[in-house]
Amino acid sequence: MTEQDKKGGNNMFQLSPFITVILKKDNKVLLLKRVNNAKWYPGCFVFPGGKMDGNETVTLAACREIKEELGITLYPEKLKVVHVCHYKRKDGFEGLDFFLLAEAWSGELCNKEPKKHESIEWIDKDELPKDLIPLHTYALDKINSGSFYSEFGWQTKN
Numbered sequence: 001m002t003e004q005d006k007k008g009g010n011n012m013f014q015l016s017p018f019i020t021v022i023l024k025k026d027n028k029v030l031l032l033k034r035v036n037n038a039k040w041y042p043g044c045f046v047f048p049g050g051k052m053d054g055n056e057t058v059t060l061a062a063c064r065e066i067k068e069e070l071g072i073t074l075y076p077e078k079l080k081v082v083h084v085c086h087y088k089r090k091d092g093f094e095g096l097d098f099f100l101l102a103e104a105w106s107g108e109l110c111n112k113e114p115k116k117h118e119s120i121e122w123i124d125k126d127e128l129p130k131d132l133i134p135l136h137t138y139a140l141d142k143i144n145s146g147s148f149y150s151e152f153g154w155q156t157k158n
Contacts, residue, residue, distance in 0.1 A: 015086075015094055015095070015096050016051065016093070016094070016095045016096070017051070017052040017058075017061075017095070017096050017097075017098070018049060018050065018051055018052065018095050018096070018097040018098070019049045019050065019052060019058055019061045019062045019065060019097070019098050019099075019100060020047045020048070020049035020097055020098070020099045020100070020136065020139070021047060021048050021049050021062050021065065021066055021074070021079075021099075021100050021101075021102050022047055022082070022099060022100065022101050022102065022140075022143075023047075023048065023066075023070075023102050023103075023105070024101060024102070024103050024125070025103070025122065027124055027125055027126070028122040028123060028124055028125060029047070029122070029123060029125045029128075030047075030048065030070075030109070030120060030121070030122055030123075031045040031046065031047060031120070031121050031123050031128075031129070031132065032045065032046050032047070032048055032069070032111075032116075032117040032119070032120055032121075033045050033117060033118050033119045033120075033121065034046060034116065034117055034118070035115065035116060035117065035118045036118075038116060041133045043131065044131045044132065044133050045121075045123075045128075045129050045131055045132045045133070045136075046132070046133050046136060047099075047136050048065065048066055048069045048070060049062070049065050049066075049097075050065045050068075050069070057076075058081065058098045058100070059076035059079045059100070060076060062074060062076075062079055062098075062100050062102070063075075063076055063079075066102070066105070068112060068113070069111075069112055069113055069117070070109050070110065070111070070112060070120065071107060071108065071109065071110045071112050072105045072106065072107040072108070072109055073105060073106045073107050074102050074104075074105050075104060075105070078102070078103070078104045079100045079101070079102055080100060080101045081098055081099070081100050082099050082100065082101045082143050082148075083098075083099040083139050083142055083143045083147070083148060083149070083150065084096065084097070084098055084099070084148065084149050084150075085097045085099070085135065085138070085139050085142070085149070085150045085151070085152055086149075086150075086151050086152075087135055087151070087152040087153045088152075088153040088154050089153060090153070097135065097139070099139055099143065128140070134152075135152055135153075138150070138152050139152070
């Protein structure tokens with residue numbers, strides 16, 4: 001990185017990294033129901049996760065986010081990256097979302113962010129709600145078909 005880069009003087013493209021954790025127990029996955037006044041996807045279901053803060057690995061970001069949202073402890077060595085999705089929102093924002101599977105944790109689940117999520121629910125993985133956000137529905141379909149990488153929200157030209 002050049003000194004100009006460190007000072008923010010370049011026009012280098014920035015891609016925002018996110019993590020999404022699929023907590024699985026038996027045949028169920030844990031979903032969060034967003035509050036009705038949420039900025040993004042109000043009233044919809046999402047998998048837990050969030051933005052990477054920088055200076056942290058993907059697995060450590062997953063552990064931090066889950067501790068912040070659900071109060072449980074994940075084990076980095078037991079997390080498995082199952083999918084990566086490069087996505088683009090309608091407003092032009094681009095993100096790279098790492099989807100991780102967690103089947104082991106310690107602690108009691110609780111909703112640590114009630115202003116963001118009205119509930120946490122274990123839902124049968126074969127009966128997911130229709131209002132699961134589109135990116136998570138898409139990525140889960142790709143994961144179930146064995147695809148490790150996908151792209152979402154891009155316009156394709158035929």
